[in-house]
Structure formats: structure tokens, C-alpha cells
Amino acid sequence: MILVEAFNWILANPGTFFSAFNRHVLMCVISLGIALVIAMPLGLVVARSPRAAFVAINVAGSLRSIPSLAILSAAMPFLGIGLLPSVVALVVLAVPPLLLNTVVGIREIDPSVLDAANGMGMARRDIRWQIEIPLAVPSILAGVRTSAIQVIGGAALASFIGGGGLGDFINAGIAIMNMPRLLVGAVPIALLAILTEVLFGWIERSVTTRR
């Protein structure tokens, strides 16, 4: 059974496996963090103007259609190899869903809620922090989930440009035609993605049921 062989390989080489695993997770968390810092404030600003929101939604939409491999490969000629170009490429991958969902989350707020807030004398900043952001949270969380899954999958390709991570096992497995080695990379990536989906799905639901 190749799955058992893969598992045995991990038990025999825990240091190699976990350094790749940690690298993978670190890459994802950093990229996602940077993407959040870019996409959320941008989304909040852009959502105010219908025209800017329209442009943002369309640009983000077309960025999303670029395959992950193309983005990662495109980073190499400009930034060389290693962690940095990988993270930059993953950020490009992660920003569109986050931006999209932030803008949609804000724009879907019932206008009468904002009219009431305004009419009661809430300041612009109060409306932003007490009304707009909390009401957009479920939508933003859905964006984080989509982005996280994109990034976890995308990070598997970082290996091609020397970014490291679990993709290294996949590449090695293919190169030496060693299927168990390939699964050492592939299965944990799949499990990470599923776990993220389930976890964020649960967080989203627990936040949304309160309204």
C-alpha cells in the first residue's frame, strides 16, 4: 500500500517532513496576512463609490482567472527564486477573493441601516467600525476561506520557483517516479485544504446565526 509507505517515510524522516510542512503553512499564513492587510482597507474604501467598486470587482474577477502556476512562474523573472517571490505570487493569488468579498459585504448592507445610523448622528468612523465592518464580517470570512484554500493549493506550486514547502515532495516524487514520496506532499496539502474549509465554514456559521 503506497499510503502506508508514505506514512512510514514520514515516520522515518520527521525532521524533513515537518520543516517542509511548517514552511508550507508559514508561507500560506504570511501571504494571507499580507493579502488581508491590502484587501480589507482597499475594499472598505472602494466600496463607498459605485464606480470604484465596479472597477475593483472586475479587476479582481479577471485576476482570479489567471492560473496559480502562471502567477508563480511570472514572479520568478522579476524576483528570482526562494520564499519572497513565492509569497508575492501567493499574495496576488489571495487578494482578489478577499477584495471581492469585502466590497460585496459592504455594498450588501441594507441602505436603511446606514440611513438610520447617519440620521441618529453617528460619526463616519463609528459607522465604519460599529456597523459596516461587523455586518461585512460573514462575507469577509467567506473571502478568507476562499483565499486560504487558493493559497494552500498555490503554495504547492511554490516548489517550482524554490519556495519550498510540501510541493517539494511532489516534485521529487515525480522526478524520481516515487509515488509514495509524491503522496507525502499531496495528502497533507489536501488535508490542510479540507481542514481549512471545515474550520472556516464553522466560524462563518457561528458568526452568521446571530442575525
Added chain:
Amino acid sequence: MIRLDHVTKNYEGSGRHAVDNLDLVIETGTTVAMIGPSGCGKTTTMRMINRLETPTSGRVLVNGRDVAETDPQELRRHIGYVIQQVGLFPHMTIERNIATVPRLLGWDKARTNRRIDELLDLVGLDPAVMRRRFPHELSGGQRQRVGFARALAADPEIMLMDEPFGAIDPITRVRVQDEFRQILKKVRKTVVIVTHDLDEAIKMGDRIAIMRDGRLLQYDTPAALLARPADDFVASFLGLDRAIKRLNLITVEEIMDRGHVPGPVPSIAAEASLQHALARLLADDLPGLAVTGTDGSFVGYVSREAIFSAQR
């Protein structure tokens, strides 16, 4: 007192006045119903009072002060604001919704809490049950009651209400109208209520302002308006049944013949409206009705002719 002084509002590119040289004085403690066809400028007029809209020219004065010179947020915190879709914050409990303005004004917790209970009682909702609920758990009528309580939270002198009953089903609407009218009478507010429903305007307003194409056509008490429409448009807006509507504004007690107390004939209560009395007369084909006081004793008589002449 609210005073609109030659107020005009143009929207860029619309090519016409949304509000056209409007002069209007709203006395302290009175309720004014603003009515007219859609696009007549009634909502825009209301929204200029709390600076949600800015006049192109002219002034809006609240208690003698030009609102253009006030801080808009400060101004709005002291003017209650109720809208058709209520606009409760869906992610906040009822108590937090009601506490919005007290929070902005920096009230302490104990005072805010007392006020929330007081207001929920006032609008007929049980604080013990309602405080921790979320807006989606309430019916339309309950939501508007909470919206009303939220607007009253900091005890503002002025209340602006934009079609406050528009989103409530017709049966609940009548009850909520009655309740709000009682409450507004009790708390003595200066109220501007925008509506497109004539019966609502007659019921709620001490005075009615009829608008069309941004201009004020007539500003009068309901009785005067129904009796003497200023022009053909107002007359047709009020409808052919305005004479009957007017009977609704007069009670039997006001016109009954106190000297004439007949024997046990069909009777009607003294506080009933003439419309009600006429309906009884027509239904049972009677020449007149005995009038009973609150204790049930006969206090007078109202005849068909008396009702007809009250109309004139």
C-alpha cells in the same frame, strides 16, 4: 419651533426644484403631517431639518438657530429619526439598538439601562423578553416600535418620521398609529411625519402640509383643509369623500342638543365621531340618536339634520 425660511433645494442635473421656495413654521409641541404625491419634495424637506440634505438656498431654523451653523452629528443626536424600513442594526440586540444615541452622548450604564426599560414599556414591549432579542426575531410592528423607542431614547425635542407605518401590515398599522399618537401626545414632541396616506395625515397631524412639485399648496388643520381646499389639485387630492372624512373629526358631544333628552331610543356614545353616528342612522334608517355619557345615562340627542349642518 422649526422654521423653514424660503428654502429651495435643487439636485444637480435634475433641472427642476425638488423643493421650491418653501416657507413653513412648525410650532413646538405640534405634529405636522407632510403629504403629497411621490416626488413632491416632502421627504427632502424633512431631511433638511436634520441636515441629511442641505438647502441650495434659504435657511432652516430650529429654535431660532440656523442648522447650517450647527455640527450635523450633534444636531442629529437631538432629533429623533424614524424611517419606513426602520433600519435597526441587525447585528445588535434590541437593547443595544435602543442605546445607540445614549452611547453616542456618553450616558452611564445605569441611566441607559433605566431608559431602555422605560422606553420598551412605553411602546408596549416587555423589557424582560425583548432586551436580548435580535431584530430578525421580531415582527414588523414590533420592529417599528423598537425603531420608535430608539428615536426617543435621548428624549429629543423633535421627531422626524418618514412613512413610519408604511412597512407594517394594514391591521397592525392602525393599532401602531393609535399607540404612537397617544405616546407623542404624552411626551409632547414637535413631530414632522411624512406620509402619502391621507387618512394617516388626518389622524396623526395637528396640521397638514400638502405639497406638489416642491411647493407648499396648503398648510392647515385637518378640519380646515377638508372644509376649504385651497385649489382644485388639493380638492381632488383630498377626494370626493372629504366631507365624510371631516365628519370623523367632530364628536357627537360637540353638536348634540343637550336640552332634548328623548326616551329609550337607539343611542350612541358622546365621544363617538359624527361619521360613526351617520353610519348608524343610515344603517337603521333612523331620524336621530340619543346620546349617552360615560356612565351610560342619556345626556342629549343628535338628529340627522344636526349632522348635515355640522358638515356645512
